[in-house]
Amino acid sequence: MTPKDETFLTETSGHRPATLADYLAILRRRKWIIIIVPVVAALVALQYSSSQSSVYQARAQVLVQRSDFEDSASDPERYLTTQAQIARSRDLAARVAEAEGVPPMTADEVLAVSSVTADSEADLLNISVSSGDPGDAVVLANAYADEFTRYKIERVTGRIDEELRAVKKGQAALLKKSGGTLSVAFQTFVQRQAELELAKVKAASNTQVLAKATGAAKIQPRPRRAFLLAELLGAVFALGLVFLAEALDRRVRTEDEIAQGLQLPLLGRVSEPPASLQKSKELVMLAEPMGVHAEAFRKLRGTLEFVSFQHQAAYRTIMFTSAAPREGKSTTIANLAIAIARSGRRVALIDLDLRRPSLHTFLGGSPEPGLTDVAVGREPLARAMRHLSLPTGGGLETKVERNGRPEVSSDGSDGHPDLDGVLHFLPCGTIPPAAGEFVASERVAALLNHLREAFDVVLIDAPPLTVVGDAMTLSAAVDAIVVVTPFGIERPLLQAVARELQNCRAAALGFVLTGAPDTGTYAYGYHSYDRDHRRRARSAGGRGRQALFGGWLRKPPREKRTMPQPPAATPGARPRP
Numbered sequence: 001m002t003p004k005d006e007t008f009l010t011e012t013s014g015h016r017p018a019t020l021a022d023y024l025a026i027l028r029r030r031k032w033i034i035i036i037v038p039v040v041a042a043l044v045a046l047q048y049s050s051s052q053s054s055v056y057q058a059r060a061q062v063l064v065q066r067s068d069f070e071d072s073a074s075d076p077e078r079y080l081t082t083q084a085q086i087a088r089s090r091d092l093a094a095r096v097a098e099a100e101g102v103p104p105m106t107a108d109e110v111l112a113v114s115s116v117t118a119d120s121e122a123d124l125l126n127i128s129v130s131s132g133d134p135g136d137a138v139v140l141a142n143a144y145a146d147e148f149t150r151y152k153i154e155r156v157t158g159r160i161d162e163e164l165r166a167v168k169k170g171q172a173a174l175l176k177k178s179g180g181t182l183s184v185a186f187q188t189f190v191q192r193q194a195e196l197e198l199a200k201v202k203a204a205s206n207t208q209v210l211a212k213a214t215g216a217a218k219i220q221p222r223p224r225r226a227f228l229l230a231e232l233l234g235a236v237f238a239l240g241l242v243f244l245a246e247a248l249d250r251r252v253r254t255e256d257e258i259a260q261g262l263q264l265p266l267l268g269r270v271s272e273p274p275a276s277l278q279k280s281k282e283l284v285m286l287a288e289p290m291g292v293h294a295e296a297f298r299k300l301r302g303t304l305e306f307v308s309f310q311h312q313a314a315y316r317t318i319m320f321t322s323a324a325p326r327e328g329k330s331t332t333i334a335n336l337a338i339a340i341a342r343s344g345r346r347v348a349l350i351d352l353d354l355r356r357p358s359l360h361t362f363l364g365g366s367p368e369p370g371l372t373d374v375a376v377g378r379e380p381l382a383r384a385m386r387h388l389s390l391p392t393g394g395g396l397e398t399k400v401e402r403n404g405r406p407e408v409s410s411d412g413s414d415g416h417p418d419l420d421g422v423l424h425f426l427p428c429g430t431i432p433p434a435a436g437e438f439v440a441s442e443r444v445a446a447l448l449n450h451l452r453e454a455f456d457v458v459l460i461d462a463p464p465l466t467v468v469g470d471a472m473t474l475s476a477a478v479d480a481i482v483v484v485t486p487f488g489i490e491r492p493l494l495q496a497v498a499r500e501l502q503n504c505r506a507a508a509l510g511f512v513l514t515g516a517p518d519t520g521t522y523a524y525g526y527h528s529y530d531r532d533h534r535r536r537a538r539s540a541g542g543r544g545r546q547a548l549f550g551g552w553l554r555k556p557p558r559e560k561r562t563m564p565q566p567p568a569a570t571p572g573a574r575p576r577p
Contacts, residue, residue: 029246033242034238034242037234038230038232039231041230042227042234045226045230046223046226046227049220049222049227050223051221052220054132054218054220055131055220055221056130056131056134056137056216056218057129057216057218058128058129058131058137058141058215058217059126059127059128059141059213060126060145060209060212061119061125061210062124062127062145062148062207062208062209063123063207063209063210064079064123064124064206064207066206077118080119083118084125090107090111091151092147092148093108093111094110095147096110096140096143097110099143099147102143103139110140113131114127114128114140114141115128116148124210127141127144129141129213134218137213142209142212142213153207156203156207157200157203157204160196250491250492251489251490252488255513258494258511258513259511261494262483262485262494262498262501264483264508264509264510265510267307267509267511267512268296268297268299268303268513270293270297270328270332270335270512270515270516271515271516272515273331284335285334285342289338289342297332297338300332300336301336301339304336304509307510315479315509316452316456316457316479317479317480318459318479318480319460319462319471319475319478319482320333320460320462320481321462321464321482321483322465322483323485323493323496324464324466324493325356325464327464328484328486328514328515329464330358331362332512333349333459333484334349334363337423338390340459341390341422342390342421346424346457347423347458348385348426348455348457349423349426350448350451350458350461351370351371351427352428352439352461353462353463354428354432354435354438354470357431359461360427360428367428368429369383370427370429370430371427371428371429371447372430373429375429375438376443384426384427384429385425385426387424388424388425390423424455435470436470445477448478465483466493466496466497471500472500475504476505478506481501481504481509482508483501483508483510483511484512484514485511486513486514486515487514
């Protein structure tokens with residue numbers, strides 16, 4: 001692996017969002033996850049909640065004051081917690097189940113539908129009971145409060161009664177022994193008895209029902225609450241899923257990362273054509289030559305001219321290749337060829353993708369005869385070359401030929417005011433049995449060299465660079481290479497393209513990004529211009545269109561130039577490097 005590949009692998013593998021704009025781009029890219037997951041979660045929760053049976057809850061409050069007789073009275077928080085635990089005892093639950101008015105149920109069922117919690121700000125126990133019937137919930141909550149009150153009083157007074165019995169027994173024994181009531185010991189027993197009787201009275205009033213249950217509130221189902229909660233949790237889960245998918249995604253999402261990986265400049269951005277054109281396999285430069293999608297190819301044409309001027313080189317034979325099939329290579333080169341032809345330059349479009357030729361499907365006609373037939377001498381170039389006129393309003397027409405030559409002028413317009421040029425198209429021809437060996441032959445190199453001298457620009461559609469070696473072989477017979485890469489290409493594939501380009505002999509001019517989304521102020525502004533242009537074109541029509549543009553579309557006739565025939569390939573001839 002070269003240092004360039006190692007640098008690219010390190011930088012792209014460590015490519016992580018660093019700014020707010022990066023995170024917003026991720027959210028826009030995965031917007032359907034963010035939208036669908038919370039909505040689905042909310043709808044599922046709503047459906048599940050609506051299918052549940054109704055549950056009602058009744059509440060009662062019991063006042064539990066501390067008694068001096070109880071050992072735990074010094075710690076209020078611990079005391080109330082202890083009382084709440086006592087209230088959850090099985091013995092008390094059995095008494096509640098046997099209380100008057102309570103529907104038939106066991107002690108375990110009582111504990112299952114009830115709860116007792118200590119109030120954090122007052123000496124209160126909150127008793128809650130749930131039931132499918134609101135009346136049963138009220139009855140059960142009040143019965144629970146009453147039984148706990150009695151149970152608590154019985155526990156405290158029971159201990160006091162035991163001590164009272166012991167005091168009275170001591171009094172009786174003392175009287176039997178001494179026979180007097182004025183002794184100090186006897187008076188001590190009397191005083192203790194009085195204290196215990198007073199404590200018993202206080203214990204009976206320290207625990208009482210403070211608030212009885214008067215009604216039951218519906219606690220389930222609560223569809224609205226379930227819907228909102230599920231939507232919130234779904235949004236959190238969706239965000240996690242988005243960033244997990246982003247971490248596992250190997251596709252390149254930015255132009256800068258592609259340019260950094262290929263070490264090439266961006267020549268143009270081509271968005272996806274309308275679905276109707278994709279379905280009918282039409283080219284935007286033919287179907288909508290003045291539309292917003294066609295403007296991208298005019299910009300690409302201007303960029304290539306600027307690159308040639310900047311490098312002070314005449315790139316007349318330019319090969320277009322890609323990383324893999326179905327990345328928009330053939331569509332891009334066909335539209336670009338039409339854009340160059342409409343500018344008045346003589347352009348030849350050559351289909352040298354002998355593995356999967358497709359240019360003829362866009363431009364019509366059969367792939368035979370074509371380049372392979374001309375290279376082997378089976379057909380003359382004048383017969384194999386298709387001459388397609390480009391009307392101003394769009395569409396495609398085949399020029400009439402006489403004696404094997406098209407009746408067109410040197411600028412391709414034939415001086416006709418309704419023509420924007422002529423596209424010269426050479427299809428692939430008969431597919432040879434060994435395509436790799438055929439493209440490496442001197443006959444193909446000689447034919448390409450001849451076409452270079454006969455036309456201003458020769459655009460060659462070559463197979464993908466990483467699939468077969470045809471493009472690398474053809475790089476020795478062309479002036480420059482343009483790589484077509486889709487938006488979202490995988491990083492390993494991009495690395496493979498970068499490695500293959502280093503082995504090509506021709507200069508790599510840059511890359512064209514296909515499938516790029518229409519975003520930014522340019523797209524917004526030009527879409528508006530495109531709509532205005534369509535309205536003016538419909539209102540003008542026919543002759544009015546010529547008057548609207550002031551006749552500048554007319555091109556003066558020039559001297560006719562015939563196409564020379566390619567020289568026969570000789571065994572010792574060597575192609576132009």
